Amino acid sequence: MSRLAKIGDWFEQRLKIAPVVEETMGHRVPSQSASWFYVFGSAAFTVLLVQIFTGIMLALIYVPSAGQAWQSLQYLNHGVTLGWYLRAVHGWGSNFMVALVLIHMVQVALFGAYKFPRELTWIIGVFLLLMTLGMAFTGQVMRFDQDAYWGLGIGASICGRVPFIGAKVVHLLLGGPIIAGDTLSRFFAFHVFVIPGLLIAFVSVHLLMVLKLGINDWPMPGRLVHRSSYVKEYEELTKKDGVPFVPDAVWKDMIFASAVIGCVLVCAAVYGPYGPSGIPDPTIVQTVPKPDFFFQWLYALLAFLPPQMETPALLIGPVVILAWLILLPFFAGEGEKSWKRRPIAVVIILLAAVTLGTLTHLASYTPWSPIMDAWSGDPVPVQYLNGRTPLERQGAAIFQEKQCRNCHSIGGTGGMRGPSLDSVAVRKTHAQLVRQVVQGGGNMPAYGKNLNPAEVAALVSFLDTLHPPNQLGARDAAAQISDESDHFATGSGKQ
């Protein structure tokens, strides 16, 4: 017996762990389930391990104090050897983890894995998704910069919409009446103790159940799940067509997980750490807060919901979605597993993916936000000034000075909150433009009190010039007819 085997023996005599390890490694999985489609959960778990490790590393330096967190992040980025890289791995790891958890969820939903007897595994998975998102949000607060500060403000504003106890919920969330030192401290406790603790406990149960109940069998169209017979059928399947988890299935998990970790490491090296952006000083109001990638769909949604829909959507929407996810295995716990015969499931998942994708894409250029410095920064295109009268040029200056450009683009630059004005004269007559500027409307403020009549005249004379060179501006047909009939009347009078 070699020395190594002797040492191993010494531990085994005391730990008695070998049977458990052998049972876990050798447990039989249906041969078709040893598939490249079954690797996302284990990859998410591997990224979780990376997050725990890098998180502990960052905690060696990070100071969870509202007064010093930002400075300690700067120190991590610039003062500690490879501190920037650990921050980058942790930040990119969080992106990959949210993505993998979502992909894993879509895969198990499409493969009917939430059906009997794996209902509880799915429900725990739903909570794992919530915790992953919770980690992502609290993690964004840890990066205590301007975005974190105003992100907390947005969180508080959402909580403030809770009826009756809204103010109390806000105070509980922030640890006081306003964002301050206590706020960061409690988010730190959630980010490093409460949620990770729950996450590890839930992941353990989730994994244990996969072992005890067996991995989901490959869905065959027409092979229906019945509560009365499924367990026996699954046992027969693994007996007849089963392969040991190690090595037949695990090598795919390992190769995919290492590829994912490789991607995290490369992204971290190439793109570097996230921020921190500006110091979390609320008196610097010249800032444009934006949430991290995985919350941008919500940021976009809140720009498009009608005001009266927002509070119900914010407070009832999540409850409905959560209840539906949790109850799913109870009203669809039996029957067809294959996505080929579950068109509604496929449509719901596609719809959700397209919705989230579209909203996230919109959030990448935020057409609903005014561009706060367009009025002072963007030039008026030369062709809009060439050959114009002094009055029209004065109008162009007023157009810039009154911040019209923040919401309206001309020549391709400027805000997109309102319509582009490059051909506004084709759409509106002179009188309509005057009315629109003075009275506003259609989601535009009224400028009547902030422009004197001379300024309105100059501005509208400039707007009147904004039409393609070969296309006339809009004219009031009624006014035109009355002009012509006047002319005709005068003419006939002469006769």
Added chain:
Amino acid sequence: MSDDVSRRQFFVKVGVVLNGLAAVVLATPVIGYLLAPILRAEGGQYRKWIDLGELDEFPEGQTRLAKYKNPISNAWDGDTDEIPCWVRRAQGETFQVFAVNCAHLGCPVRWFPQSGLFMCPCHGGVYYRDGSRASGPPPRGLFEYPYKVEGGHLMIKGGELPTLASPSASLNKGSTGCQG
């Protein structure tokens, strides 16, 4: 023998009850500790008057950014205990003190004196100079802090992050201005 077993079972029950009591005794202060932010808020320490400075700092007819120290302040608050607000001196001693937080989702609104508008960079909420809603998603006008003029100084109550649920929301409620 059976007596012995029932006695042990009895002692197990005693053990459970004792531990339950200990848990309750421990939980009471923990719950009080966790609810401290609410209980402290009931105390209203944050509602005291804050000095924004002398009236001369706010010229008539103008709107200016003012800063004040959070009335509940700790050494580890860092930059977060400096709170901004927009002060509009309409005329004489008539003021409006607006929170910078947009009534939609709390982002910081910016004042543009040229067009007389407050604009929010997040979702495009716009307000007129008197704080009333001009356009965009906000459900109401800007939040206003209560103010008073005392000894030539402007005082406000601004210790709370204003949200739709907070007391500072009681001012200016329903003032949606001209929606066109």
